[in-house]
Amino acid sequence: MLSIKVEFELSSTATAMAVDQTVHGVPPSLSAKVTGSFAYLTIRDRMPIILIKAIDTIHRNKSKFFEEHGEEGISAEKQAISLLSKLRNELQTDKPLLELMDGLPDTESWNQYMQRQQSQLGDQEPVSWFKSPWLYVECYMYRRIQEAVWLNPPINNFDVFNEGKTQSFFESQQAVMALCTYLGDIQRSMEKLSENQLSEYFNKLLQVSLWGNKCDLSISAGQDNSQKTNPIDSLDSLQPFILVDDSNMVWLTLNSSRRLKGTGKKTADRVDIVLDNAGFELVTDLVLADFLVSSGLARQIHFHGKCFPWFVSDVTAKDFQWTIRQTMAANHKWMCKSGFQWQSYLKEGVWCYHDHPFWTQPHEFCDMSADAPDLYATLQEADLVLFKGDLNYRKLTGDRDWGHTVDFCAALRGFEPAPLCSLRTLKANVQVGLQPGQAEKLTSQDPSWMTNGNYAVIQFQIPKLE
Numbered sequence: 001m002l003s004i005k006v007e008f009e010l011s012s013t014a015t016a017m018a019v020d021q022t023v024h025g026v027p028p029s030l031s032a033k034v035t036g037s038f039a040y041l042t043i044r045d046r047m048p049i050i051l052i053k054a055i056d057t058i059h060r061n062k063s064k065f066f067e068e069h070g071e072e073g074i075s076a077e078k079q080a081i082s083l084l085s086k087l088r089n090e091l092q093t094d095k096p097l098l099e100l101m102d103g104l105p106d107t108e109s110w111n112q113y114m115q116r117q118q119s120q121l122g123d124q125e126p127v128s129w130f131k132s133p134w135l136y137v138e139c140y141m142y143r144r145i146q147e148a149v150w151l152n153p154p155i156n157n158f159d160v161f162n163e164g165k166t167q168s169f170f171e172s173q174q175a176v177m178a179l180c181t182y183l184g185d186i187q188r189s190m191e192k193l194s195e196n197q198l199s200e201y202f203n204k205l206l207q208v209s210l211w212g213n214k215c216d217l218s219i220s221a222g223q224d225n226s227q228k229t230n231p232i233d234s235l236d237s238l239q240p241f242i243l244v245d246d247s248n249m250v251w252l253t254l255n256s257s258r259r260l261k262g263t264g265k266k267t268a269d270r271v272d273i274v275l276d277n278a279g280f281e282l283v284t285d286l287v288l289a290d291f292l293v294s295s296g297l298a299r300q301i302h303f304h305g306k307c308f309p310w311f312v313s314d315v316t317a318k319d320f321q322w323t324i325r326q327t328m329a330a331n332h333k334w335m336c337k338s339g340f341q342w343q344s345y346l347k348e349g350v351w352c353y354h355d356h357p358f359w360t361q362p363h364e365f366c367d368m369s370a371d372a373p374d375l376y377a378t379l380q381e382a383d384l385v386l387f388k389g390d391l392n393y394r395k396l397t398g399d400r401d402w403g404h405t406v407d408f409c410a411a412l413r414g415f416e417p418a419p420l421c422s423l424r425t426l427k428a429n430v431q432v433g434l435q436p437g438q439a440e441k442l443t444s445q446d447p448s449w450m451t452n453g454n455y456a457v458i459q460f461q462i463p464k465l466e
């Protein structure tokens with residue numbers, strides 16, 4: 001990892017607040033125990049809809065399963081639906097969570113996590129949907145969906161969310177074409193760009209990736225959420241909705257190697273992008289990654305996706321490869337050019353794709369160094385880690401009921417593998433690092449500001465110097 005000697009000015013207040021928060025402990029996890037809370041409404045209303053849609057998708061593919069697998073496909077379809085229907089009943093009647101039985105590589109870790117949750121509750125009450133942490137039960141639901149499908153070969157590799165992810169890509173074609181054209185224009189004049197012009201393009205593409213996160217299907221319970229307009233044109237009008245904007249710190253981190261090496265080289269060795277949603281959002285991330293490499297701001301990009309279908313629209317390896325293939329096959333010069341460039345980045349090892357099981361487990365990120373030390377060590381090799389989306393933000397902050405002015409550093413609780421930045425549109429009621437009075441003002445202007453996806457943060461944190 002690049003050891004950054006550049007001192008980012010941490011306000012004395014922020015440091016004092018961080019100390020204060022540490023001294024006074026960590027707030028409780030968001031959960032459905034608070035009737036009427038966003039967690040409660042998500043678990044009561046939206047998660048059952050997601051299960052119903054998954055059941056409906058499997059049912060609608062019955063004839064496909066028959067064509068491909070004959071009677072075995074039919075009985076697998078029936079069995080998977082029955083497991084998902086049972087899961088939905090457990091969820092809606094707040095039954096105790098059940099151990100996983102599918103013998104996958106992460107099964108043991110999931111069951112151990114459940115024991116950990118149970119020991120925190122003691123023997124009085126079982127780990128259940130409406131009493132355990134929202135982060136845990138929501139992640140658990142998606143892992144049970146995976147179990148229901150995995151236990152039923154020959155449909156055990158079926159992605160119940162695939163239709164929504166591919167539709168989001170196809171419905172966003174105009175925006176994708178505009179974005180790839182914009183990237184092509186930049187790359188044609190890259191050599192002649194001044195430092196200011198470069199940083200301007202960087203900020204625009206960082207914001208396009210930020211707002212790409214609005215296109216997430218779990219918050220819309222699978223409803224179409226694609227990007228219809230040209231993403232560049234809307235940036236100015238969206239600027240006021242960025243509540244925390246640390247993009248200057250991100251720029252400084254990418255360029256800080258120049259100060260260190262005194263060579264005028266401005267290349268950071270490696271930027272990691274912890275991906276969120278497939279579809280349009282993934283294209284915005286690939287375009288940003290292409291810009292970072294072709295501008296010389298980064299030498300290598302490591303992408304982190306999910307090992308199985310997750311939170312309706314999250315990227316799996318299949319989605320990542322499919323998106324690049326689709327871009328290559330587009331009947332559009334700049335899309336096609338971008339797609340081929342992305343494929344050669346992967347072939348040359350300039351881009352690498354990983355999918356560690358930790359990203360599809362329920363852990364708060366402050367547990368990563370203990371629960372996934374190999375992944376933590378991988379992230380420590382990065383000069384910058386970009387975390388996309390709301391669920392990653394919830395895990396960065398532990399999905400705790402923090403006060404809004406608590407410092408981001410305090411909420412990370414020691415998770416600092418490398419300089420990191422969250423690019424997140426707000427879809428859950430956890431947000432730290434705001435100025436005094438800022439949350440109150442937002443609530444008076446727009447009571448659902450934390451969950452409607454209209455607001456965003458570019459929130460940065462550098463590891464404390466050893």
Ligand SMILES: O=P(O)(O)OC[C@@]1(O)O[C@H](CO)[C@@H](O)[C@@H]1O
Nearest residue numbers: 216218219389390391392427428
């Ligand atoms: O991580 P993303 O894709 O930006 O958002 C996912 C997400 O908004 O969907 C859930 C709603 O069910 C939220 O709790 C969760 O954070």
Ligand SMILES: [Mn+2]
Nearest residue numbers: 276277311314
């Ligand atoms: Mn997501």
